Amino acid sequence: MVLIINYNTGNCGSILNMIKKAGGNAEIVSDPMQLKGAEKIILPGVGSFDFGMNELEKGGWIEVLNKKIINEKVPVLGICLGMQLMAKKSEEGIKSGLGWVDAEVIKFRFEDQKIKIPHMGWNWVSPLKYDTLFKNYTDNPRFYFVHSYYVKCHHEEDIIAKTAYFTQTFVSSFRKDNIFGVQFHPEKSHVYGLHLLKNFIQL
DSSP, X not given: OEEEEOSSOSOHHHHHHHHHHTTOOEEEEOSGGGGTTOSEEEEOOOSOHHHHHHHHHHTTHXXXXXIIIIISOOOEEEETHHHHHTXXXXXXXXXXXXXXXXXXXXXXXXXXXXXXXXXEEEEEOEESSOOGGGTTOSSOOEXXXXXXXXXXESSGGGEEEEEEETTEEEEEEEEXXXXXXXXXXXXXXXXXXXXXXXXHHTO
């Protein structure tokens, strides 16, 4: 069973539908106690860093998540803001992140003012090494992005995929043990997103 955390941010319904389409069993949960029997967890997210951390704190999620993810090693997938919250900190806010990955969140900066921020739309994702999250793609997959900030990993070995946006190449996916993050939205990425979610539920 894949449990999707509803902490008042994120496309929970779209993720639920895509997982079911990929052949998985999923449920949206709004109470940390519902994570007790989780086999896999998805942390979605749309919005600002501090808002996301505040909602996790208010909902009582953090202690339970740390137990499931850090102690019990339950696989978790962070999507967009959910990925960013796994880092230690962000330029977008003042609150500390979950700190599961040694990384920080940086804002896009371009000398050319004509380059649009946020980065929005379809873009290629280039896996840097074999990982089960990206297995069995016949070519470099394309995913849908909407973000103004990106994750900067402090350890190269945690990076599993990158994406180029004009002059900036950024981390579009990381993995540290059982902790996965993707900057894009697989639930909005049609066949490519369906395939990635299928890989996650089959871990």
